[in-house]
Amino acid sequence: MSLHADLASLVSSLDQMLERIESAAEAVKDTSDSELLVDFYEVERNLKMANRRLNRALAAREL
Numbered sequence: 009m010s011l012h013a014d015l016a017s018l019v020s021s022l023d024q025m026l027e028r029i030e031s032a033a034e035a036v037k038d039t040s041d042s043e044l045l046v047d048f049y050e051v052e053r054n055l056k057m058a059n060r061r062l063n064r065a066l067a068a069r070e071l
Contacts, residue, residue: 015066022059029055 033048 012066012069015062015069019059019062019066022055022062026052026055026059 029048029052033045033052036045036048039045
């Protein structure tokens with residue numbers, strides 16, 4: 009598998025993880041478990057940063 013294909017696959021996987029963590033956060037949002045919600049938001053923030061970095065790496069490989 010090429011590096012480009014690997015990066016594209018990772019971006020896709022991160023997109024799926026983001027959707028799942030956002031759904032989990034939404035499910036917890038109206039409960040008393042605020043500590044878990046904070047953890048979900050932190051994970052979401054880090055996944056978004058990783059996704060941006062991988063997208064930049066992918067774009068650089070396309071040049």
